[in-house]
Structures are given as structure tokens and as C-alpha cells.
Amino acid sequence: MATIQEVQEEIVNEFIVFNDWMDRYNHLIEISDDLPLIDGKLKNNEYIIRGCQSKVWLNAEFNNGKIKFTADSDAIITKGIIALLIRVLSDRTPNEIIDAELEFIDRIGLRQNLSPTRANGLLSMIKQVKLYAIAYDAREKKK
Amino acid sequence: MATIQEVQEEIVNEFIVFNDWMDRYNHLIEISDDLPLIDGKLKNNEYIIRGCQSKVWLNAEFNNGKIKFTADSDAIITKGIIALLIRVLSDRTPNEIIDAELEFIDRIGLRQNLSPTRANGLLSMIKQVKLYAIAYDAREKKK
Amino acid sequence: MDHTEKYDIEKIRADFPVLEQKVYNNKPLIYLDNGATTQKPLRVIRVVNRYHSELNSSIHRGVHFLSDQATNAYEKARETVRNFINAEKKEEIIFTSGTTGSINMLAFSFGEQFLEEGDEIIISEMEHHANIVPWQMLCERKKTKLKVIPFDDNGVLDLEVYENRITDKTKLISVTHISNTLGTVNPVREMIRIAHKNGIPVMIDAAQSIQHTEIDVQELDCDFLVFSGHKVYGPTGIGVFYGKEKWLELLPPYQGGGDMVDIVTFEKTTYNELPFKFEAGTTNYIGAIGMAAALEYISEIGMKKIAAYESDLLEYALQKLDHSGGITIYGLAPEKASILSFLIDGIHMLDAGMIFDKMGVAVRIGSHCAQPVMQHFNIDGTLRASVSFYNTKQEIDYLCKAIQQVKTMFT
Amino acid sequence: MDHTEKYDIEKIRADFPVLEQKVYNNKPLIYLDNGATTQKPLRVIRVVNRYHSELNSSIHRGVHFLSDQATNAYEKARETVRNFINAEKKEEIIFTSGTTGSINMLAFSFGEQFLEEGDEIIISEMEHHANIVPWQMLCERKKTKLKVIPFDDNGVLDLEVYENRITDKTKLISVTHISNTLGTVNPVREMIRIAHKNGIPVMIDAAQSIQHTEIDVQELDCDFLVFSGHKVYGPTGIGVFYGKEKWLELLPPYQGGGDMVDIVTFEKTTYNELPFKFEAGTTNYIGAIGMAAALEYISEIGMKKIAAYESDLLEYALQKLDHSGGITIYGLAPEKASILSFLIDGIHMLDAGMIFDKMGVAVRIGSHCAQPVMQHFNIDGTLRASVSFYNTKQEIDYLCKAIQQVKTMFT
């Protein structure tokens, strides 16, 4: 399986061909279909990450030392970005996730989505992903 | 007796010869000696006109249809300006005082002293002078 | 169209340097977020620059040249504001930090002086949070009650319910002149008449009307009126609180500090006269001077002309959007100004907003600090385009092109 | 003198356009009213200009290019302030309208949360009205008591009395770091230590220290610290309220409005997280960005260097004035900064001030919003010269010439 760094490179290469913003967004829209969706029953307040302007639901499952994420969002572009994130971070060990530096977002020109203005919950989502990793890591160590 | 307008012209002519601010102020300092002083016993809170930075005491006496003013101030330049004011307005009928347009202050370059910044009580003093005139005028009409 | 004759839009646009901005790949900026904040004309930019460079000095307290200059300009700014809203007296104009600061000031001072447990305050369902939360906080503190005038699905207030809400416990009515979300122009004159019939004072939130319509506080007969400088082409951090003198005399000060006092001893402090009683500390005098420059600028163009031009533009936009199809507009009151809230059917506002942005179109998305309006329609938010007298029909056309683009991409 | 080596005063002065001003008959302006407000360097003037011309947009709420730019700059400004005072967290920095706004905020929020009838607050005899009146108003509202730490005739606080004033009713101590009238640098670190020993939080009024000394809130261990942008070479209408996170979490919000809320319904409103909970409405973001530019500018020069230069200048001025004879200086504490209050014996301050003015010397006259200090000395006010790092010894010489002139004219 490709490393986090490799997957990020892959994504950057995918996006680098698009000069036009609309093409990049179109690609994100396509990618949004790849998002491993969270179980519909979990789309409730417990799993929500609230941005001011769009909602994200996130779940994490721990199996064989690795975390698998599923998610959803009511906004399609947000969904596309999450799909990328999960492609990078899902099926990894807690430590891999904790140490990951997510530079691809910046490199494909989506840094704005991480600014506090962009109230799409992405920043909180990354935080939440890392928190899951830290939590599972702690649990493992206790055992 | 000279009219209000004539006295103002006189004052303007007196000051016009001074190009230098220090000369103008020196003249005001000299003039401050001419101020008909308010009775020392009246220098109390009842007769005070408070500016933030200097104090003025003012009294008015009504005799034979005319108002005579006496005053004092703890700051000498203020005292000089009041002396000028009283030279213009004292010994006049209430109506003359009410109608008077005190342009000399502006014309001799002391307009600043009338701005709200110049908290020397001069603006309030002019108001007070006019109020005295209005009050005596009203009293006369009642008779 | 005839009332826009002789309206030299090119000349006006040239006064606003930001309108020449290019964003992203050299896209011209289409600024349709005027409801949030307005752009600054050169006159404002220059006067702020000049005071920073040549004439900056603390006001009221100095006996020196610079201080005189700054004080005179500040007091002249007060007179400009007085004249702009036709207040009776200069002393009725208080400079604050903005609309929010003004409303909080009224809530505190009015509350301290006049409210007792059980008393009631009336606001409307379409208020900005700035005209909701200060009253909620006050109500919690004073155990008073907040009552709400509802609006119908077109965004029109129900005046019958309004009259019925008034009881002998009602102590104050606080409503917005123009809704920042629906664009509704409320019949504030009539509402004030009704309130006064019951002996109740009225505050008007003019944050969204001061820049779009002529306001005459004496004609309106409102007791209080508030607005922000930054929404009327002036600087940030400055606002206005207008109050009838008789009220201002009765209200206790809000903040304590320099300039608002007369005599201070540890035993007893007495307050300064109006308007200073309500202006504690070093005020934003450069902001006030800048705001006055903005008011003078739009006065010279003429508020009637501005209102007519903007109304024409809004009408044009409404029609174009209607023709586009697949769009839901929120706020269809017959009396409506500047604000156009909408959603593209089936498409999330954020998806639309992000495409708009990359096309250079600046609109606002979200609840616009008016969550109760969203709750009314059971939505999370809207896309809001808000026009100003420097916008053009071409810009509206471009907005429609952006909508078309969004539809293509997401369906 | 060695510590002023390599201090390029000409270069510094060239950064402040106002210092080239001529007043009256072409007299160069000698600006010695820095205690009231400071002048603005080109960097501040330009950044304000740039944001007005190119990047103005409402912050936090937008999803478009300009709004992103403005928001990032505003949040960067917060980080600049954090760094300047070495706060632990960005969330501890709240932007307000100024020192007065900050103190009123604390008085309200702290009062609501922690004070009960009979509780006590301690301030000092040398406070600015901004650090007296809000507490008096609070005491009246909450039936609490204000206690005062006296100073001796040199302007030194009596720490013994201070400790004795502390009782188990004492809930807050609020003192100035540097007196705006006497120039005394108070031993705030020691005072905070004493307060904390008794479990009492301390607010520091840094309005007169932020521009003159290095401040490290973690080292001081103060619980709150406040200052104004306009006194630290920044714009008007902006200020800072620093609070330790643990306190800010406990304090209720001061003003209600946009941005400070999370969810608003008419039934219940929840508040946003720090720092936004305390920033209601559209903040003065351009002011904040301008203030940050000012802080960066003086940081580059270096606060240590500035303090050393100013201390040298003050020392020089004190000696010159002493040599002039016939002058009474108010405030002779061993630890003293920037501020020089005096009277020329037998001459009214207004008479002196008016001559100074016409000679181009801008000083302040009056009670400097610290009437209790005047009451202490039984005077109406003083002449106050206050120096900044852009002033020179030549300017002090000129001040002394002006004093000579006044003496000649009035005696």
C-alpha cells in the first residue's frame, strides 16, 4: 500500500494538470463520489462536525491496528475534499495519522478551505481525525 | 458713547499692528489690568463659570436700563479677553447685548479661544452674558 | 430607466479603487457583498490618510494647534451626521464603535433606568443578531421578556400581531428599518406611530437603510436610531447612536472613563453634558471624520438618486433571477431594497458560493447573523447578493452567468 | 549615553510625517503630547490605506477572496499582539475599541459573574478616570466598595497600605502600570504577587506602558491587561483586552451581536468560543491590522532600545527643568517613564499653555483625566510634557526656551 506521502503526491499530480479553477472543482465533484459514506444511521449530532456553512459527519473504526474513516457532507465540494483526505489517511495506523503533514491541500490550491473564514468544517474535521488517532493510540498503549 | 460696532473696530485696530503672537498676548496681558473686577466676596460658586482649565467669575448689575458687568479669572490671558468683552458689552441695554455679533474675537485671531477645545470658559461666558441680557430684558417687559 | 439618467456610473466607480481589483486568475472583482460592508471612496481614504499624516491629535482635551484642528473636525463630523439624518440637535448624535455598540449601549442604559421584572421589549422575527442578543442578555439580567413580531413568507411583518403584542408592560420597541437578509423595508413610520399611541419609545436599526434611503429622524419621529460607519462607505470601528435629547437626558451613561465625566472624586463623580456623557474615553475621532467624509460624498451624489438607481438594479436582478429558473428567492416584500437572498434549487449554498468566488463574484453565504429568519424558512442559510450604487447591470448579468455555471457543474 | 548609540533618530523621525508639520507662523511642531495620543508611522498609514483601497471586506463571515484576505490579516494581527505581550494563546487576545472599552468590559463581565453586595475592588489614587469611573458605576450597581491605594508626594504607591487594604472581601485589583500624570512606574509584578498570595486577580492598565516598556504578561503573571492602539502608534478606535484563558472562559460576554454567538433562537442563545465570545459585531479590523503594523514597527526598532532612549530623554528633561528654577515637578518617583508634569511657579497653566502653543510646543494642560491626583496636590492641573522615542533633546531645549518666554511675559 502506498504511503501517506505517496498518496499525497498522487493527488497533487492528478490536480496539477488543471490550470482552470473550474476544472479543479469539477474533479472534486467527481471525486466526491469516491467518499466511503458513513452509515446513514450515524448522521446525527453525535457524529457531526459543524462548520457555519456546511455539515460534515465523520466516523472512525479501529481494526487490526488501523483506522478506517467513513464520512459525508451536505456540500459536494466539501465531500470531494473529504474524499481526498480519507484517501490519504484511511487505513493507517494511529501513529501514521498523528504524524501526517497534510500538505497536499495547500499544494493543490485549496488552502483557503483551511482558513478560519472557510467555515466548511474542514479544519475541525482534520482536528477530529487526529483526535481519533490519538485516542486509539492511547487505548492501545493502555492495553 | 461709542457703539458696540465702533468699540469692536477700535479693538481690531489696536491689535492689527501686532504681527507676532507674543506681542498680541503681551497686549492682552496689559489689557487684563483694565478688567472691572468683580467684588471679591462674589468669587464663589454662584458666580463662577467653569471651563476645564481656568475659572471665570462674572457678575451683572442692572441700572437705568443698562447692564454693567464685572468679572475676574485666574488665568491672565483669559482675563485679558474678558476685559475686551466687557469693554464691548458693558454699559449697554439688554437688547444691544442680545443683538451683538462679537466678531472682533475672530478678527484679532482669538477664534481658537471660542472653540470647544479651548476650555477656558470664554464660550460659556459669552452665553452667560447673553443670558443675563435676556433675563433683564424679560424682567423689564413684565413690568 | 429615466431616473438613472445623468447617473455617471463610470465616474462613481472610479471613486472606489477596490472595484478595480482583480482576483484569482485576473478575474475582475464583482463585489456584491455590500450588506456586510461597503467599499470606501477616495475621499474617505484620503481624509483618513491626511489625519494620520498631518493632523492626528487627541481631541477635546488639548490646548494646542493639532488638538484644535482634530477637535473641530470631529465636532464638524457630528454636525455632518446631524444634518444627514436631520436630527434636531448636534447633542443628539453620539459616536460609538458601530451598530452593535450602539444597541448594546441602549440595552444597558435603558434597562438600568426603565426596566423592571416582568416588563416587555418587542423586536421582530427578522432582526440581525445585534438586535436580538443584547435584549436577550438584558432580559436575563433584568428578568424582562422579549416578544417577537412575526413575518409572513414574503418577509412582511404582521402589523396586526404587532399591535396585539403591545401591552402596558411594553417598555421599548426595537426594529430594523431594512432587513439584512430579506431586504424588506419595514413600515417603521407607521410602527412608530402605533408605539407612540401607546406611549412607547422606538429604536430603529438603520444599519441596512442609512446607505440606501433618505432618513429623516424628525419625520420618522423615532426615539433612537443606530447605524455603522463601515456600512455607509466609511471606516470600520465607528458608528452612530442617535437619541432624542429628552431620552438622552434621562438615560444613565453606559461606559465610564475620560471625557464623559465632569468632576471625579472617589466619593462622588458627576457626568458631563450631552453628547459627551455617552462618549467615554478617546473616541475613534479619525473614524468619525472619515465617516463624515463618506456621508458628504453620498449626499453630493444624492440619496434620492442613489435609491432610485439601486431600486432599478434590484428590480433588474430579481427579474433576471426569476427568468433563470430553478431559483428560490427569500424575501419578496413589495417594499424591498438592495438585498437579494436566494438558493439554487438542489445545490448547497457553499458549493455555489465557492464557484462564485473563483469567478470573482463576492456574495455572502450563510445565515447572515439572522438565524431566526433561517429557522422561519427551515433552511441553513442563503446566498446573499447585496447591491450598492456602484454596482452595474453587467455585474448582475455576470452573477447570472455564475449561477448558470453552478447549475451546469452540480446537476 | 552609550545605550543610545546607533539610534538613528533622523531615520525614525522621517517615518512620522506629522513631525514635519509647521504650525502658526511656520513654527516647527514640537509634539510633546504623546501621553494623550501618539503619532503614526508611515507603515501604519500605508497599511490602513492599502486595506481601504484594495482589501476591505467584512471578516469571518465571507467565503470570498477579499473576506479571506481581511480575515487572515485580522487573525495575523491577533497573533502579532499575542507575540508582542507574550501571551500564551492567541485566544487570550480580544480586540476592543480601546483601553476604556476594555476596562468597562471587565467591570461589567467580572461584576456580573463574581461580585456580590459588600465585595471590594482595589484601585490606586493615581488612576486615570478610565480605571476609576467604570468601577464606581459598577459599585453603585452591585453595592460593592471601591478601596484606594494612596501615593506619597513623590508619586510612589504605599505598598504597605496596599497589603492592608486587602481583605477576604477583595475580589479584584486594578492598577495602572505607569501613571499618565506622574509617570510613576508601579511595581506591578510585586503587587500581583501580593494579590495572588491572597487569591485575587489583577488587571493592569497598560495604556501608558505598552509604548514605553517591554511587557511580558506571562512573566508579570497579570490576569488581565488592557491598552489602546492609538497610544502605541496605531489607529484610533482599537484596543486590546488580554485575559488569561481560565478567566475568559468563566466571564460572561459583555456585548451581544454578530460573531459572538453560536446558535441564536428566541428561546435560547449559545455563545461562540474564545476569543469571539467577546468580539460582538463587526470589529474594527482595519484598526487591528493597523495596530499590528505599529507593534511590528516598534518591535523592529526594539522596545529595550526605545525604553533606554526615552529614559535618557526624560532624565535630560528633568535636569533641564530643575536648572531652570521656579518650576514645581509633580511626580518624582525613582521609577519613572515618559511623563513630565509640572507648573511654573505663580503662573496659571492655561497662560503657559497658550504661549507654548503659539511657539509650536504641544503639551497637555489640565487634570489629564486624573482629578484625584490633582486633589492630592490640591491643584487644578498641570502642564504635561510626555516624550516618545521620536522626540529629541533639541525639542526639550526648545520647551525650556518656551518656559523662559512664559516667565518673561507673566512676571
Ligand SMILES: Cc1ncc(COP(=O)(O)O)c(C=O)c1O
Ligand atoms: C493610564 C491610562 N488609562 C486609560 C486611558 C484611557 O485610554 P483611552 O482614552 O484610549 O480609552 C489613558 C489615556 O487616556 C491612560 O493614560
Ligand SMILES: Cc1ncc(COP(=O)(O)O)c(C=O)c1O
Ligand atoms: C440590520 C443590521 N443590524 C446590525 C448590524 C450589525 O452591524 P455592525 O456589525 O456594524 O455592528 C448589521 C450588520 O452586520 C445589520 O445588517
